[in-house]
Amino acid sequence: MKNYTLFSAVKTAFVLSFVLFTISSCSNSTANEEEEEIHAEGFVLKMNGQNVIEQLPGQEISGQFNLTVGQETDLITIYFIDDEGDQFQPEEDEVSLSSQFSTSGVAEFEQHAEDGTWSFHLHGESGGSTQLTLKLLHGDHSDFTTKPIPINVEDQSN
Numbered sequence: 018m019k020n021y022t023l024f025s026a027v028k029t030a031f032v033l034s035f036v037l038f039t040i041s042s043c044s045n046s047t048a049n050e051e052e053e054e055i056h057a058e059g060f061v062l063k064m065n066g067q068n069v070i071e072q073l074p075g076q077e078i079s080g081q082f083n084l085t086v087g088q089e090t091d092l093i094t095i096y097f098i099d100d101e102g103d104q105f106q107p108e109e110d111e112v113s114l115s116s117q118f119s120t121s122g123v124a125e126f127e128q129h130a131e132d133g134t135w136s137f138h139l140h141g142e143s144g145g146s147t148q149l150t151l152k153l154l155h156g157d158h159s160d161f162t163t164k165p166i167p168i169n170v171e172d173q174s175n
Contacts, residue, residue: 057161059098081167084141144172
């Protein structure tokens with residue numbers, strides 16, 4: 018009878034230890050994942066070290082691009098802003114930047130591999146106005162979408 022009681026006590030202690038270890042492991046990994054995951058709440062576009070366009074968390078866009086037909090901007094780099102106001106650029110392999118214009122043919126978005134994932138140029142294609150929307154893509158879905166960025170292209174031949 019004693020062996021059975023001792024065996025039951027050891028078995029119960031082992032099961033409880035395993036359950037506690039499993040619960041603490043799960044809660045620790047979730048906490049670490051939440052700490053590591055940063056969400057974009059805004060962005061800033063920098064050109065030649067200067068902020069040219071920004072959307073601070075909870076605010077509207079400030080700034081716009083003014084181009085002429087045939088003009089290419091200097092290199093523009095996007096930095097995302099988290100909920101604490103800190104700037105960051107995601108480092109994960111599965112994230113990328115996409116672009117969409119409200120009116121096609123006015124401006125062009127161009128990226129070069131040597132400039133990195135978060136940098137690009139704009140080209141003035143024809144006179145008019147358009148709006149550029151940038152998306153921080155995680156796989157096939159957007160983790161963050163900018164508010165429309167105004168772009169005016171002037172045709173100086175007229």
